[in-house]
Amino acid sequence: MKIRVNMNKHLRQVCLTGIAVLLLLFAGSCDTGKLKIYRETRASLYTVVTITIYSDSKHKAEAAINNTFKELDRLGALLNFYSEDSEVSMINRYSGIKPVKVSKDTLDVIGRSLDISKNTDGAFDVTIGAVVKLWDFEKHVVPDEKTIKDKLKLVNYRNILIDRIKSTVFLKKKGMQIDLGGIEKGYAADRAVELLQGNGITAGIIAVGGEVKPFGTKPDGQPWRVGIRNPHFTGKEDEIYAIVNLNDKAISTSGGYEKFFVKDGKLYHHILNPATGYPVHECQSVSIIAKNAPDGYPTGIFVLGPQKGMEVLTKLGLDGVIMDKQGEVYITKGIKDKVDLVK
Ligand code: ADP
Numbered sequence: 001m002k003i004r005v006n007m008n009k010h011l012r013q014v015c016l017t018g019i020a021v022l023l024l025l026f027a028g029s030c031d032t033g034k035l036k037i038y039r040e041t042r043a044s045l046y047t048v049v050t051i052t053i054y055s056d057s058k059h060k061a062e063a064a065i066n067n068t069f070k071e072l073d074r075l076g077a078l079l080n081f082y083s084e085d086s087e088v089s090m091i092n093r094y095s096g097i098k099p100v101k102v103s104k105d106t107l108d109v110i111g112r113s114l115d116i117s118k119n120t121d122g123a124f125d126v127t128i129g130a131v132v133k134l135w136d137f138e139k140h141v142v143p144d145e146k147t148i149k150d151k152l153k154l155v156n157y158r159n160i161l162i163d164r165i166k167s168t169v170f171l172k173k174k175g176m177q178i179d180l181g182g183i184e185k186g187y188a189a190d191r192a193v194e195l196l197q198g199n200g201i202t203a204g205i206i207a208v209g210g211e212v213k214p215f216g217t218k219p220d221g222q223p224w225r226v227g228i229r230n231p232h233f234t235g236k237e238d239e240i241y242a243i244v245n246l247n248d249k250a251i252s253t254s255g256g257y258e259k260f261f262v263k264d265g266k267l268y269h270h271i272l273n274p275a276t277g278y279p280v281h282e283c284q285s286v287s288i289i290a291k292n293a294p295d296g297y298p299t300g301i302f303v304l305g306p307q308k309g310m311e312v313l314t315k316l317g318l319d320g321v322i323m324d325k326q327g328e329v330y331i332t333k334g335i336k337d338k339v340d341l342v343k
């Protein structure tokens with residue numbers, strides 16, 4: 001299905017929160033029966049996290065929210081590519097030298113990333129770390145071609161060896177670097193929901209950057225409605241181009257507009273092709289919808305481009321919404337009737 005974005009509806013119901021790719025919508029009242037809405041936004045996992053829950057007890061809600069942020073901070077400390085003392089940095093430091101013993105969380109996230117690499121023909125590949133480090137989106141550094149070529153030799157997910165019994169990860173080539181930045185937020189969103197439910201919370205929605213995951217039934221009985229941010233680079237960043245009605249599914253979004261700079265008239269962003277080391281421009285925004293936060297897939301599909309991306313989604317039985325470089329929107333059959341396009 002291919003549609004041009006030209007509809008204009010639902011805008012007045014939209015309530016924008018945080019700087020996430022996706023903006024949360026609450027069409028109903030904020031106080032339904034005995035249940036009250038509690039919401040808190042903090043920085044965690046090097047992004048903005050918003051937890052929104054319904055509860056009949058302020059005390060229970062606050063405890064659940066605090067426990068969840070604590071867990072997200074713990075995951076951030078294990079998985080961060082840029083801090084020296086994370087487990088990921090330890091794995092990277094010993095690349096080509098020896099396997100590193102890690103926690104179940106780190107092992108699970110890397111395990112998930114390998115599945116996504118296989119399913120996207122390597123378009124998603126966390127071993128892109130050595131190339132990611134060459135780019136600097138704050139200082140607007142475009143690495144030179146030869147250095148990129150050189151570091152590309154270190155990019156190949158097949159060179160990650162996981163030993164589930166010993167709980168170790170080994171990167172086969174010296175200098176190899178894994179960067180879980182494209183997948184850790186989804187894993188964290190799934191964990192957060194588990195934790196909130198374990199703390200007795202039956203309904204809510206969490207946003208970890210571009211990962212949005214609702215759970216339970218909204219007290220007003222309406223579906224969870226989530227907006228996808230307009231990817232245009234100028235002027236319209238605070239608007240949304242589509243609204244997705246989710247039941248108990250999660251939505252993950254990747255867009256080139258999240259981290260980018262323009263140099264000598266050329267646009268560079270943070271979603272890189274593992275085959276070339278450069279940003280890919282075929283898509284502007286990719287959202288994937290699935291039971292578990294499908295983080296990683298939007299990045300991989302973004303790299304594959306809209307045509308190949310739609311083929312892969314269909315093959316995998318995943319649902320998604322893609323906006324290509326011309327602004328054409330592609331929606332998989334399974335969610336056609338759950339997506340409203342907005343101008
Ligand atoms: P965000 O970090 O805004 O959620 P993404 O989920 O799209 O954005 O992930 C992009 C991040 O993933 C980059 O900042 C980089 O750290 C890493 N990355 C970039 N390209 C790839 C790729 N092809 N495969 C895996 N990770 C990637």
Ligand code: MG
Pocket residue numbers: 181182183185252253254295296298299
């Ligand atoms: Mg991602």
